[in-house]
Amino acid sequence: MATPVTLIPGDGIGPSIADATVRILAAAGADVEWDRQVAGMAGVARWNDPIPDATLDSIKRTRVALKGPLETPVGEGFRSINVALRKTFDLYANVRPAYTIVPGRFDNVDIVLVRENTEGLYIGVEHYVKIGDDPKAAAESVAIITRHGSERIVRYAFEYAIANNRQKVTLVHKANILKFSQGLFLDVGRMIAREYEGRVQFEERIIDAMAMHLVMRPEQFDVVVTTNLFGDILSDEISGLVGGLGLAPGANFGTNAAIFEAVHGTAPDIAGKNIANPGALVLAACMMLDHIGDRGRATSIRNAFEGTIRDGAVLTRDLGGTSTTDQFTDAVIARLV
Ligand code: NAI
Numbered sequence: 001m002a003t004p005v006t007l008i009p010g011d012g013i014g015p016s017i018a019d020a021t022v023r024i025l026a027a028a029g030a031d032v033e034w035d036r037q038v039a040g041m042a043g044v045a046r047w048n049d050p051i052p053d054a055t056l057d058s059i060k061r062t063r064v065a066l067k068g069p070l071e072t073p074v075g076e077g078f079r080s081i082n083v084a085l086r087k088t089f090d091l092y093a094n095v096r097p098a099y100t101i102v103p104g105r106f107d108n109v110d111i112v113l114v115r116e117n118t119e120g121l122y123i124g125v126e127h128y129v130k131i132g133d134d135p136k137a138a139a140e141s142v143a144i145i146t147r148h149g150s151e152r153i154v155r156y157a158f159e160y161a162i163a164n165n166r167q168k169v170t171l172v173h174k175a176n177i178l179k180f181s182q183g184l185f186l187d188v189g190r191m192i193a194r195e196y197e198g199r200v201q202f203e204e205r206i207i208d209a210m211a212m213h214l215v216m217r218p219e220q221f222d223v224v225v226t227t228n229l230f231g232d233i234l235s236d237e238i239s240g241l242v243g244g245l246g247l248a249p250g251a252n253f254g255t256n257a258a259i260f261e262a263v264h265g266t267a268p269d270i271a272g273k274n275i276a277n278p279g280a281l282v283l284a285a286c287m288m289l290d291h292i293g294d295r296g297r298a299t300s301i302r303n304a305f306e307g308t309i310r311d312g313a314v315l316t317r318d319l320g321g322t323s324t325t326d327q328f329t330d331a332v333i334a335r336l337v
Contacts, residue, residue, distance in 0.1 A: 002033035003292045006058040010068025011040040012266025013276035018068045020278035020329040021285050027333040028297045030289060035062060039081060040070030051084040059089065059257050066288055067261040068281060083124075091254035092118045092149065093156045096235045096263060097287070098242045101309050108219045109241050114160060115231025116153040117252060119144055122228045145181040145227065150188035156253070157225035158192060161200045168201040169193070172210045172226035172234065185227055211237065239263060246277035246318045249284035251291070258291055260284040274324045277316040279305065282332070304335035
């Protein structure tokens with residue numbers, strides 16, 4: 001029976017790269033039944049809500065979604081898309097794999113970043129502090145790290161390593177300075193790591209040194225787990241090691257659902273021109289197929305996709321080619337076996 005999956009094409013280049021992805025999955029024979037829903041500006045246009053209840057209800061039903069990039073409307077009264085999704089589905093693990101397809105500056109990068117998605121400095125507890133007559137003399141942002149949140153994300157990283165034949169988990173922190181919040185994350189990480197001793201190697205890095213090691217010798221890293229803010233920054237750094245945002249997929253896993261997406265945004269500068277690279281969303285769809293248990297088709301799509309890029313004859317502009325989104329999509333489909 002076909003697996004129901006919520007499809008949110010998104011804004012800007014979203015509908016075009018979503019169409020490309022749907023075409024490739026259909027050509028590969030993926031047994032998926034798309035439930036098309038809107039969000040972002042398309043949600044505002046249709047329901048005056050960037051994250052309409054109908055869309056949330058669909059994900060509650062299917063528990064799996066593929067999401068194109070969304071434009072967050074500026075202005076009061078609109079719900080934040082990411083906050084609504086994160087809260088409704090408790091999407092605590094943000095997983096971003098990045099690997100070398102075409103050797104460039106680095107030949108052999110294969111890193112999966114696991115970022116805690118619900119805690120840390122991004123919980124949104126902030127305020128100004130009035131001193132004297134100045135109501136904004138200072139500003140304070142609160143970072144919350146919990147034992148529960150740390151345990152589940154570090155455990156997620158180790159379980160991911162085991163399920164995907166990975167050798168090592170690197171925990172990234174700043175416990176030397178932030179002794180309480182980052183210290184708790186590190187303590188919990190060490191405790192969880194002991195449970196996996198002999199099965200998965202474990203190492204620790206301080207965030208600033210990690211940023212340097214990543215650009216000097218990224219090949220040494222495998223699975224990397226860290227807190228929200230550090231994960232946000234490192235994941236973009238890591239995508240830059242392997243060719244940039246056009247090839248960077250991401251997934252958000254929670255207790256109640258999994259949402260797969262491209263890391264990039266709506267690319268308004270190239271929207272409607274049929275030149276966007278659908279690669280990041282295609283790779284996100286492959287992660288989605290892995291998740292619903294169709295690893296075989298995920299692998300054959302990845303092979304066709306990588307083959308097209310290595311061949312180099314049909315590439316979109318961001319990868320140095322002159323081909324359109326449709327031509328690139330056709331080239332990937334032609335390689336499916
Ligand atoms: P962006 O990622 O949309 O674009 C940055 C640059 O990368 C642009 O030059 C764009 O043309 C290029 N680019 C991005 N994806 C590409 C692709 N698939 N193929 C070829 N080139 C590509 O970031 P920007 O401009 O900062 O944000 C634009 C909008 O996207 C904003 O409204 C922002 O809020 C939204 N956004 C949404 C995200 C999401 O829904 N997950 C994530 C990031 C931004």
